Amino acid sequence: MKLKSFLTAVHVFLCLASFSLASQENINSDYYQQHPIVGLETSDDSFSFLVIGDWGRNGHYHQRTVAKWMDIAAQKVDAEFVATTGDNFYSNGIASTQDPYWRSSFEDVYTGPHLFIDWHAVLGNHDYRGNWQAQIDYSEISRRWEMPAPYYAKNVDVSEDITALLLFIDTSPLNPAYRERDKYAEAMRQDGETQLKWIDKQLSESDADWKIVIGHHPLYSSGKRYGKTSGIRDVLEPLFEKHGVDAYFAGHEHDLQHNRAADLKVEHFVSGAGSELRPVKQREFTKFAQSQAGFAVVSVSSAKCLVQFVNDSGEVIYHYALSLKKDK
Template sequence: MKKTFLFTLSIVLIGLASFSLASHENHEIYDNEYYSENAIKGLETVEDGFSFLVLGDWGRNGHFHQRTVAKWMDIAAAQADAEFVATTGDNFYSNGIASIHDPYWRSSFEDVYTGPNLFIDWYATLGNHDYRGNWQAQIDYSDISRRWQMPAPYYAKTVDVSDNASALLLFVDTSPLNPAYESEEKYAAAMAQDGDAQLAWIHKQLSESKAEWKIVIGHHPLYSSGKRYGKTSGIRNVIEPVLEQYGVQAYFAGHEHDLQHNRAANKQVEHFVSGAGSELRPVKQREFTLFAESQAGFAIVSMDSTQCLVQFVNNSGEVIYRYTISLSKDK
């Protein structure tokens, strides 16, 4: 009996020592030296500006490139003093989640984005894969998680980006607005939503806002240099006229598993795709392509009263693209 007790006690003590050592090591890797040694070279931020990250198509239980993207997101958030993370949807593959208690919350979110600088607000949007599961559970999880923020399928947030300028951010739900899903049974839950009501809400938000910057974040791209090139006209015809009408400067989407910047001729809106949070797909140069790469990564946005700097960072910690939008004097 005594030997059994001593053996059990030794196992417990070894376990506690291992846990203590692991905890200490995990703490140590996130010290100032770690961020100094792993700083993203060439990453720029607008001085005294407002920064946030944009991540899309990511929730795959840490598979593919998800964990390396998460690592560099944490470092970028530290360097840029990011205020929040915005998602462009498809938060959980392949069929969304079942409930607020689904283990995917841990395996695809909580246990992947563990860097201390990623414990900021996450403003999420819904993608088509999220609608294959219990999409309402993603909204309800906002009542459980301190950092997960999804008050509704679509919602607005206004932030001060400097002492004299603000930005209106619209997080929209593009699946119910996509005509391509009207005959697909697997997206019946999305098509059951009131798309007309959402469009009216978008009009109202954009028309009444006094913000200098207007940025819209959704799931489906209106232009694609990737897999869906030539197949986006349906959703584009619904959303683009509204964005152009109210002088929206940038639209961020996902859906395509890559990083893109597209601008159509004779249009004012800059179209960015940040859907490279995990799995990748090929891209090609198209007539509207300013940048397109099949690399895992995310976008970081830094802005003030006169400029909005958008950069793509890959999962090797490299800045692979940089573009600045200047605020027009007449807006």
């Protein structure tokens, strides 16, 4: 009798579990329809990805709400990957591949099903305060964390006849501001000249239709570091302008920005609003700047590269379309 009762209980449990899973699937299926992103433009013929920066704070500030809308955006645009603009772990990076921050700041925060895609990360200055090599080594542990080196390239086919080159660069060793004052400068003193030659070679030899660069330090800022970016700008801007870079995405500033210097070609975007925020102001080169938590949705097609900033309320607060340059 006891065995029969036990088997009955198991049967009921399995039935309830099956019902629960089926209901959860229905809920998940409806969830994305019930949570539209206001103003989000989508296209079936675009290659899309998300850009998030300055985010790793154990779920604090706005990190979890941003993660929620990142998952929804990834589903809406069928995102191929997530790119980070650095400062992945605050305030002092991580200690190892087994550091609990991997769970508390990454694995247990970005849990949405559509965020289980590749994450292509770059290093920020706060990442250098810890074991930066561990972030590269974590690529061997995680299925979705893809960081093969401090800087690396990714070539993608946007369509049958349109290609894009994405460069993920390590700006801390290139930033003159760190050579003297920063107590972590020694860790950042990799061979900057080697990386610059690599950037020059990648850009000059590429015949990609789109050229997009992702790093940590902005060349222009409408925020806290306004007027303090000339060092890294003098290093990178000549290369970007010379080789027809279409857009540069950075973080470091905890906000969302689009800056465009007069008479220059490159569009400069800041996506560093993954958790904590700082104030911004309108500057002479500012096209858009707001202190709102959020991220960028980038959709590349044969005709345009559309950049949309989504805030942590699920609203598109800015969009800008770059036209494909035929004279590069």
